[in-house]
Amino acid sequence: MFDRVHDPERTGMPSPKRSAVGGLGASGLLRLQQQAGNAALVRSLRLSPGTGPVVLQRALVADKLNVVGETHTESDSRRPAEKAFGQAKTGSANYWTEAEFPDLHMAVSGRKARGQAQPQGDARADLMEYRAIHAAALLVGQYERTAQAARALADSPAMTAPSEGNALPPALRTFLDVDFRKLVKYKERVKKAWTATQSQGVNDAVQRVFEYVEKIAKMFMDTMKTVSERRKALLFLLGAADLLKQHAAPLAAAGGVPGSTNVAQDMRIARSRSMGLAAEFSSQKGVWKVGDLHVADVLDGTTQTRQVKANYERKDAFNTALATWEAQQNGT
Numbered sequence: 013m014f015d016r017v018h019d020p021e022r023t024g025m026p027s028p029k030r031s032a033v034g035g036l037g038a039s040g041l042l043r044l045q046q047q048a049g050n051a052a053l054v055r056s057l058r059l060s061p062g063t064g065p066v067v068l069q070r071a072l073v074a075d076k077l078n079v080v081g082e083t084h085t086e087s088d089s090r091r092p093a094e095k096a097f098g099q100a101k102t103g104s105a106n107y108w109t110e111a112e113f114p115d116l117h118m119a120v121s122g123r124k125a126r127g128q129a130q131p132q133g134d135a136r137a138d139l140m141e142y143r144a145i146h147a148a149a150l151l152v153g154q155y156e157r158t159a160q161a162a163r164a165l166a167d168s169p170a171m172t173a174p175s176e177g178n179a180l181p182p183a184l185r186t187f188l189d190v191d192f193r194k195l196v197k198y199k200e201r202v203k204k205a206w207t208a209t210q211s212q213g214v215n216d217a218v219q220r221v222f223e224y225v226e227k228i229a230k231m232f233m234d235t236m237k238t239v240s241e242r243r244k245a246l247l248f249l250l251g252a253a254d255l256l257k258q259h260a261a262p263l264a265a266a267g268g269v270p271g272s273t274n275v276a277q278d279m280r281i282a283r284s285r286s287m288g289l290a291a292e293f294s295s296q297k298g299v300w301k302v303g304d305l306h307v308a309d310v311l312d313g314t315t316q317t318r319q320v321k322a323n324y325e326r327k328d329a330f331n332t333a334l335a336t337w338e339a340q341q342n343g344t
């Protein structure tokens with residue numbers, strides 16, 4: 013994501029002046045972030061003679077920041093239990109969701125570098141600019157999957173299966189109840205993942221995607237009301253996918269990755285890199301829950317960030333340990 017101003021004594025690299033960072037666009041900020049990530053990787057490989065390789069821990073540990081993977085919908089329903097488990101294992105009551113973790117070294121265009129006591133709403137380690145673009149790109153991907161399901165149904169004999177009166181053919185009813193409903197629910201879920209940012213270019217590019225999908229979905233459902241037009245409605249849904257793809261280029265440009273062929277993946281990695289850098293430069297201790305793919309990106313080297321100061325744990329390992337701990341608490 014967008015880079016931050018670092019303390020040169022901690023990072024071994026010069027800090028860009030705040031005025032310079034404030035004037036950078038998304039592309040320049042992403043380059044700074046990548047440079048910081050590469051520098052962190054180099055430092056992590058500079059082991060002193062006799063120190064041996066870094067051994068990565070895979071369980072919650074005390075006196076460290078534990079960056080732990082999750083599926084958000086799963087963890088949202090059990091936050092109190094996770095917090096209690098985290099405190100029992102680490103000795104710290106600190107617990108942050110993905111967007112809550114503070115990055116105290118960050119300076120972003122239009123924002124002031126902040127101290128720990130600054131009010132909520134300032135920059136976090138997981139910047140809203142990248143969250144917004146990632147959400148929109150994910151929605152484009154989900155729409156394309158729905159469009160392919162519409163293509164398969166439009167070309168299927170099931171569309172002409174007998175039905176009573178104006179009732180929907182069974183295959184079409186299934187498409188509406190499963191595939192189309194999944195698109196609508198997905199849109200609502202990722203829409204909640206972002207709010208307006210301080211970059212108008214990002215806001216415009218992202219908002220256009222959501223507005224387009226909402227418009228197409230409404231037109232599709234309106235056409236479903238006419239029996240003779242239902243197959244055309246499916247083909248309309250399919251054809252709209254090509255128009256939606258045209259929004260990918262503005263999203264990529266707004267995110268600082270012009271020409272990207274997979275904006276969702278590039279934005280996920282950018283967010284993962286930002287999280288990895290924030291974790292390694294932070295003095296916080298406790299548990300920070302993030303999407304599991306972000307942890308995977310750090311552990312497999314995709315982010316090119318070091319894995320020394322913080323402890324990283326994948327979702328499955330955490331879930332197993334949590335279930336074991338809860339069983340012990342319940343005496344089962």
